[in-house]
Amino acid sequence: MDKATIKRNKLREGLTASKPLVTVGAHDAMSAQLIEQYGFDAIWVSGFGVSTMTFAVPDLNLVTMTEALEAAIRMDRAVQLPVVADCDNGFGGLTNVVRTVKEYEAAGIAGICVEDNVFPKRNSLYKGESNRDLIPMVEQARRIRAAKEAQSSQEFVFIARVEALIAGHGVEEACRRADAYAEAGADAILMHSKDKTLSEIEGFLANWKGLGKIPLVAVPTLFPTFTVEQLHAKGFQMIILANQPMRASVKAMEDTLRTMKEQRNAASVDPSIAAVNHIFELVKTKEMIELEEKYGA
Numbered sequence: 001m002d003k004a005t006i007k008r009n010k011l012r013e014g015l016t017a018s019k020p021l022v023t024v025g026a027h028d029a030m031s032a033q034l035i036e037q038y039g040f041d042a043i044w045v046s047g048f049g050v051s052t053m054t055f056a057v058p059d060l061n062l063v064t065m066t067e068a069l070e071a072a073i074r075m076d077r078a079v080q081l082p083v084v085a086d087c088d089n090g091f092g093g094l095t096n097v098v099r100t101v102k103e104y105e106a107a108g109i110a111g112i113c114v115e116d117n118v119f120p121k122r123n124s125l126y127k128g129e130s131n132r133d134l135i136p137m138v139e140q141a142r143r144i145r146a147a148k149e150a151q152s153s154q155e156f157v158f159i160a161r162v163e164a165l166i167a168g169h170g171v172e173e174a175c176r177r178a179d180a181y182a183e184a185g186a187d188a189i190l191m192h193s194k195d196k197t198l199s200e201i202e203g204f205l206a207n208w209k210g211l212g213k214i215p216l217v218a219v220p221t222l223f224p225t226f227t228v229e230q231l232h233a234k235g236f237q238m239i240i241l242a243n244q245p246m247r248a249s250v251k252a253m254e255d256t257l258r259t260m261k262e263q264r265n266a267a268s269v270d271p272s273i274a275a276v277n278h279i280f281e282l283v284k285t286k287e288m289i290e291l292e293e294k295y296g297a
């Protein structure tokens, strides 16, 4: 079995297992590798993370499909875990979504997630609901159907993300959209929310007839006190901790730079940064040099 199929099967097993599939957002190959080392189940290629860390631009559909795919491929090559790539709204219209599926599938990525924000999207965590238009439900369902028909393997995973709660359309609309996307062939539904109390999510869970019939995905950035076990008990199968490694990196760099600027030396930050040898080990430097020597270099 090829590597992509193994990863896709692993992802599918995780989506139907009796325990939650705990996924963490990566922004580059090293963050993906560390997520794997710390024992998580899958990698989320965060659009927010890639926009921020690779391009220093806001999460507003400014990163192109090719750039996002390149980032996903780098992460995928650094890990054995399945990689789920955040593909925003599929980078355009129906045919963009179809091409996105074909390109990501051909590149060996385990699965993608496509949301119903119109192009150009805005990150879901931005304050306010103004100017957040959703793709009409029927149109998004058409795109999902076309996307599922475009994939050439059985195993590639397509997650449909519903932004109805984020956009302030309420539980009823969230249920309608989740049903329409499941019916169109999505392999899982990501129900996004930024309601800290979880009452919106609870309302959805209490009313959605699809619960238990198709895996449900949560991104608890704004309800972070719930454990993955608690969210699993409520009905979520995949939990995505989407951006914490990125935010940790930014804070660590800011703290380090501030201290060096104040102290005028490097020794002052030494105790709080990774040792050079640790970095060498992380990228298997010794093994690579041995390989060189094996061939007589």
Ligand code: SPV
Pocket (backbone or CB within 6 Å): 025, 045, 046, 047, 048, 049, 086, 123, 124, 125, 219, 221, 242, 243
């Ligand atoms: C991302 O990590 O890019 C996401 C999750 O899509 S969120 O930032 O909550 O929209």
Ligand code: MG
Pocket (backbone or CB within 6 Å): 046, 047, 048, 059, 086, 088
């Ligand atoms: Mg995103």
